[in-house]
Amino acid sequence: MEVVLLPDADGAARTVAGIIERAIVDGVKTLGLAAGSSPLSVYRDLIRRHRHQGLGFAGIDAFLLDEYVGLPPSHPQSYAQVIRRELVDHIDLDPTRVHAPQGTASDLQQEARRFEHALTAAGPVGVQILGIGVNGHIGFNEPGSSLASRTRLKTLTDDTRRDNARFFGGIDQVPRHVITQGLATIGAASHLVLIATGPHKAHAVAAAVEGPVTAQCPASILQLHPHVTVVVDELAAARLEQQPYYRYIARHKPAGQGY
Ligand code: F6R
Numbered sequence: 538m539e540v541v542l543l544p545d546a547d548g549a550a551r552t553v554a555g556i557i558e559r560a561i562v563d564g565v566k567t568l569g570l571a572a573g574s575s576p577l578s579v580y581r582d583l584i585r586r587h588r589h590q591g592l593g594f595a596g597i598d599a600f601l602l603d604e605y606v607g608l609p610p611s612h613p614q615s616y617a618q619v620i621r622r623e624l625v626d627h628i629d630l631d632p633t634r635v636h637a638p639q640g641t642a643s644d645l646q647q648e649a650r651r652f653e654h655a656l657t658a659a660g661p662v663g664v665q666i667l668g669i670g671v672n673g674h675i676g677f678n679e680p681g682s683s684l685a686s687r688t689r690l691k692t693l694t695d696d697t698r699r700d701n702a703r704f705f706g707g708i709d710q711v712p713r714h715v716i717t718q719g720l721a722t723i724g725a726a727s728h729l730v731l732i733a734t735g736p737h738k739a740h741a742v743a744a745a746v747e748g749p750v751t752a753q754c755p756a757s758i759l760q761l762h763p764h765v766t767v768v769v770d771e772l773a774a775a776r777l778e779q780q781p782y783y784r785y786i787a788r789h790k791p792a793g794q795g796y
Contacts, residue, residue, distance in 0.1 A: 539796060540746060542774050549768045550578035553732050556766060556796050557583060557664055558592050560728070566664030568599045569674075569723075570624070570635075572699035573618035573701075575668030575732050577617040580624040587628045591693035593737040594630035600656050601637040601668070602676040602723070606690070609641050613705050614683040627718045638688065638716035645690045649716050652687035656722065665726035669733050672696055672761075673741045673754035677717035680753045686719030720758045730796075731756070742769055743776035766796045 540723070543549045557568065557579070570576070582683040599677040601616050610617035617637040624634055636655055642648035667675050672694065678686065679694050691714070693701075703724070705711050733742050745756035746767055760763045774780060 543767045546770045549770050550596045552578045552788045554582035560664045567662045567664040569665030571666045571668050574621045584627040594628050598634045603717035604638040604640040606640045608710050620761040651761040662726035664728045669741050673756045675756045677715040680756040682755050685721050688718050731767045734770040736772040738773040739775040
């Protein structure tokens with residue numbers, strides 16, 4: 538795992554966008570996309586690279602991490618719609634190659650299996666972008682999620698619903714259920730890139746990166762993966778005990794090593 542400390546959120550977003558660009562240039566054909574607020578500035582930087590530097594997304598398949606149950610893809614807060622509005626509408630990624638669990642499927646268990654199967658068939662995901670919840674969730678794998686889990690139906694904690702109420706009219710409008718990639722599903726991607734910015738993420742980042750591997754902090758599963766880059770701004774890095782070492786690594790990064 539490499540922990541990359543950047544002075545601010547913009548620098549973190551540029552670094553993650555740079556990792557994705559490098560992967561595409563190197564031939565990666567499958568991307569994993571997160572919704573939520575953390576990756577939005579990454580998506581803006583990818584759009585800029587598409588418009589001004591010729592970064593192309595044709596021929597790429599993208600898989601979303603999760604979706605709210607009960608929201609159709611046309612709902613402004615469905616993750617399918619967020620990804621379309623914030624990224625896909627502005628680049629040459631074929632919308633029919635953007636895959637999301639269907640939150641309005643009549644059989645949600647079957648839909649979770651269908652999505653998992655489609656992802657496995659197209660995968661592995663080359664680069665998976667991740668945000669982290671203040672309780673340490675990735676995807677919508679809340680504390681207690683099996684470290685071996687696959688895509689399935691899950692129930693959000695009220696803390697997560699409260700956090701996400703800012704996107705809705707209030708907590709009552711935040712769905713209680715989701716379909717989310719499991720922790721083992723996420724772990725099957727070749728490269729996991731987590732972005733976290735702001736002081737409210739500091740505790741979760743420290744638990745995920747330097748705490749024990751435990752289902753109580755689902756993001757701690759990153760420690761078991763062979764290729765992880767955690768990109769944080771100073772505020773989200775504040776509780777990391779090994780900060781001096783992470784900075785030392787950055788200062789002495791071998792030329793051409795990349796992320
Ligand atoms: C989103 C997702 C979630 C978010 C997390 C952080 O697809 O899977 O794990 O990444 O809830 O959300 P923000 O970035 O809004 O703080």
